[in-house]
Amino acid sequence: MNTEKLYLPIKRELLEFYVFWVAIxxxxxxxxxxxxxxxxxxxxxxxxxxDGKVLKAAVRAHEAVDRNRRAHLNDLENIPFFIIISFLYLLTDPSVGSTKLIIRIYVLSRILYTFAYTVLKSVIRVPIFEVGMFINGYLTIKVISHFS
Structure with a gap:
C-alpha cells in the first residue's frame, strides 16, 4: 500500500477562503x-x-411552496458544480485577489438569485443567474486550459 502523501499546490490563504465560502x-x-x-x-x-394525514390536508400545488422548491432545486443543479470546479481552479495557482473576488461574487449571486426568485418574484433573477453561470464557465475554461 502506497502511503506517500499527495501535495496539492494550493495557497493556504486561498484554501481557507474557499473552505469558508463553500461552508456558507x-x-x-x-x-x-x-x-x-x-x-x-x-x-x-x-x-x-x-404527510397529508399528519397535516390534515390534501396533496396539492402551492405557488409559494413550489417557488421555494424550485429555488432549492436550482441550488442543487448549480452549487455542486461550482464547489468542484472552483476547487480545481485553486490547483491552477491563481492570483489571490481575483480568486477571492470570483468566489465572493458567485456566493453573492446565489444568495441574490434565491431572494429574487422567492421573495421579489422578479425577472432580475435571470441576469443574477447568468453571473453565476458565467463564473462557472470561466473557471471551467481556465482549468481545462491550464491542465491541457
Missing amino acids: LVFKYLLMIAQVGLSRVYFRVPLNEE
Missing part, C-alpha cells in the same frame, strides 16, 4: 431545505399522502 453555500443549502419544509407546513401543502 452549504449553510444556504440547509436553509433552503428548512425553507421548503416549513413552507409546506405553513401553507399545509404535504408532499405525499402520509
Whole structure:
C-alpha cells in the first residue's frame, strides 16, 4: 500500500477562503431545505399522502411552496458544480485577489438569485443567474486550459 502523501499546490490563504465560502453555500443549502419544509407546513401543502394525514390536508400545488422548491432545486443543479470546479481552479495557482473576488461574487449571486426568485418574484433573477453561470464557465475554461 502506497502511503506517500499527495501535495496539492494550493495557497493556504486561498484554501481557507474557499473552505469558508463553500461552508456558507452549504449553510444556504440547509436553509433552503428548512425553507421548503416549513413552507409546506405553513401553507399545509404535504408532499405525499402520509404527510397529508399528519397535516390534515390534501396533496396539492402551492405557488409559494413550489417557488421555494424550485429555488432549492436550482441550488442543487448549480452549487455542486461550482464547489468542484472552483476547487480545481485553486490547483491552477491563481492570483489571490481575483480568486477571492470570483468566489465572493458567485456566493453573492446565489444568495441574490434565491431572494429574487422567492421573495421579489422578479425577472432580475435571470441576469443574477447568468453571473453565476458565467463564473462557472470561466473557471471551467481556465482549468481545462491550464491542465491541457
